[in-house]
Amino acid sequence: AQSVTQLGSHVSVSEGALVLLRCNYSSSVPPYLFWYVQYPNQGLQLLLKYTTGATLVKGINGFEAEFKKSETSFHLTKPSAHMSDAAEYFCAVSVGTSGSRLTFGEGTQLTVNP
Amino acid sequence: ETGVTQTPRHLVMGMTNKKSLKCEQHLGHNAMYWYKQSAKKPLELMFVYNFKEQTENNSVPSRFSPECPNSSHLFLHLHTLQPEDSALYLCASSQVAASGDYEQYFGPGTRLTVT
Numbered sequence: 074a075q076s077v078t079q080l081g082s083h084v085s086v087s088e089g090a091l092v093l094l095r096c097n098y099s100s101s102v103p104p105y106l107f108w109y110v111q112y113p114n115q116g117l118q119l120l121l122k123y124t125t126g127a128t129l130v131k132g133i134n135g136f137e138a139e140f141k142k143s144e145t146s147f148h149l150t151k152p153s154a155h156m157s158d159a160a161e162y163f164c165a166v167s168v169g170t171s172g173s174r175l176t177f178g179e180g181t182q183l184t185v186n187p
Numbered sequence: 188e189t190g191v192t193q194t195p196r197h198l199v200m201g202m203t204n205k206k207s208l209k210c211e212q213h214l215g216h217n218a219m220y221w222y223k224q225s226a227k228k229p230l231e232l233m234f235v236y237n238f239k240e241q242t243e244n245n246s247v248p249s250r251f252s253p254e255c256p257n258s259s260h261l262f263l264h265l266h267t268l269q270p271e272d273s274a275l276y277l278c279a280s281s282q283v284a285a286s287g288d289y290e291q292y293f294g295p296g297t298r299l300t301v302t
Contacts, residue, residue: 105289107290109293114295114296114298115295115296116191116193116277116279116293116294116295116296117277117279117291117293118293119290119291119292122290163230167289174232174235174243174289175289175291177229177230178229179229180229180230
């Protein structure tokens with residue numbers, strides 16, 4: 074079975090500062106990894122995903138994440154935070170086999186201060 | 188309409204009422220999901236349908252009854268709910284493939300309040 078741990082349920086940054094949201098996973102087979110964002114009163118929107126190939130993946134809104142197998146991590150970063158980035162972010166893992174499901178982390182609430 | 192739509196967006200119901208939530212996906216996917224999102228709790232997978240067949244029921248109380256008449260539509264029928272059932276109910280869809288790329292697309296959710 075797979076699992077996801079998001080370190081820090083709340084992260085606060087200043088506008089223009091680096092955003093770093095941490096995600097570690099546990100999986101017995103090569104994982105597929107996802108980051109989703111949820112704005113207030115909305116559903117989850119896919120930011121980016123890693124399946125195979127290049128370990129640095131770029132997503133929408135200037136976000137990117139790097140798959141590090143040795144560290145079992147998939148941290149989400151953005152060089153310069155914008156006020157509109159304030160939202161909740163979810164990391165998710167799938168093990169890519171028939172019948173597999175997405176397992177979500179508990180989410181990280183990102184606050185961006187002016 | 189594009190993506191995944193859900194109606195209604197907001198619902199207030201008494202404990203003795205019967206109501207239904209509707210989800211429709213316009214992406215040509217073959218799997219649909221119901222999730223419950225409560226404050227300060229992780230996202231909970233409730234039901235999964237692959238090719239209109241229910242393949243997963245994660246110990247959901249019988250007061251929640253799903254229905255999937257075709258691969259584009261998913262309903263959640265509600266009856267005799269409890270106040271603790273108040274939450275955001277999210278519908279999602281995906282294209283199930285042998286590659287296992289189970290990227291899911293979510294609707295905006297229905298905010299349910301049980302009084």
